[in-house]
Amino acid sequence: MRHFLDFERPIAELEGKIEELRRLPEAAEVDIAEEIATLTQKVEKLLAATYAKLSPWQKTLVARHPARPHAKHFVARLIADFLPxxxxxAFADDRAILAGLGRFRGRAVAVxxxxxxxxxxxxxxxxxxxxxPEGYRKARRVLELAGRFGLPVLTFVDTPGAYPGIDAEARGQAEAIARSIEACLNAPVPIVATIIGEGGSGGAIALAAADRVLMLEHAVYSVISPEGCASILWRDAAQAEAAAEAMKMTAADLKALGLIDAIVPEPLGGAHRNPEAAIDAAGEAIAAALADLAGKGGAELVAAREEKFLAMGRQPASA
Structure with missing residues (x-):
């Protein structure tokens, strides 16, 4: 069964009626096909109207949707001959970080x-x-491997943040994240990062300090979750909606601030309604980003990447 978010209740009611009609026997006197077509048009119009005006908090809920495609789905559809x-x-394997080698549209890449x-x-x-920490150290190992063999790196980010447990802190979580960011910034190969769902805190930027940062239309990217921000500022996680509004965490906000490079449109009603179309759109954006970076040498890439991140937050030059 399809999972509907709270703000999608009117859509759920209409789709429920469509399902009821489809279960009616064919001999029914009403023109089922015509009625279904009419209701389907209403659903599409309602979806378009609803998703055109999502609040930052509603976008956060969409980014967390359980049916939204995850990193493994992007890899399965976009990466051929994937070798995990x-x-x-040093310590262990961390299954929260997917890593491997494969081919993106015929070109060898690290993922x-x-x-x-x-x-x-x-x-x-x-x-x-x-x-x-072992996940970020695995990421660093793959980034260094990619640099050694001249492989472009594609990353797919979907995390609420790095694990905050005592065992992670004991094994050097902050240092591991910092080293992963350092490996991204120093890699002499093109890096294209795509925020596909949640991009939370250092756990996200550890894989997103890239030449090109793409973001799906209804993804979110922020220094902390709205609930975490609300707990700190208002000491009340129930203020998460207000925090999401203040944090400027949507793709449109971040593009306007110059913190991401491109927004990848999602299918009507979000990526969870048509995962294949969403992944294919991301694939087109990744291909365009790699084409834009083609022919640039390692030193040029590293220098441009450094300037890109140092420039974030600078006031625009006065006229």
């Missing part, structure tokens, strides 16, 4: 992604997309 790589060669999992068992196995 595991372990940080990294944060994976949340699809069901309860998968979410527990992937720690809900929250990586421990």
């Amino acid at each position: 790589l595991a372990g940080d060669r 990294l992604g944060t994976e949340k999992g699809d069901d309860t068992e998968g979410r527990v196995a992937h720690n809900f997309g929250m990586s421990r």
Whole structure:
């Protein structure tokens, strides 16, 4: 059964009526096909109207939708001959970070992604997309490997943030994140990062300090979750909606601020309604970004990447 968000209740009611009509026997006196077509048009119009004016908090809910495609779905559809790589060669393998080598449209690439999992068992196995230090050390290992062999790096980010547990802190969580960011910034190869769902805190930027940062239309990207921000500022997680509004965490806000490079349009009603179309659109945007970076040498890429991030937050030059 399709999962509907709270603000989608009118849509859910209409789609429920469509399902009821489809279950009617063909001999029914009413013209079922015509009625279904009319209701389907109403659903499409309502979807378009609803998703055209989503608030930042509603976009956060869409970014967290359980049916939204995850990193493994992007890899399965976009990356041919994918060969997973595991372990940080120091402590363990972290399943919250997906890593490997493969081919994107015939070109050899290295791939990294944060994976949340699809069901309860998968979410527990992937720690809900929250990586421990060994995950970021695995990412660093793959980034250095990509630099050694001249492989472009594609990353798919979908995490509420790095794992905040005591065991992660004991193994150097902050240092591991910092080293992963450092490896991104120093890699002498093109890096294209795509925020596909949640981009939370250092856990996200550890894989997103890239030459080109793309963001799906209804994804979010911020220094902290709205609930975490509300808990700090108002000491009340129930203020998450107000926090989301203030944080400027949507793709449109971040593009206007110059913190991301491009917005990838999602299918009508969000990526969870048509995952294949959403992934294909991301693939087109990734291909365009790689084409834009083609022919640039390692030193040029590193220098431009450094300038890109140093320029964030600077006041525009006065006329």
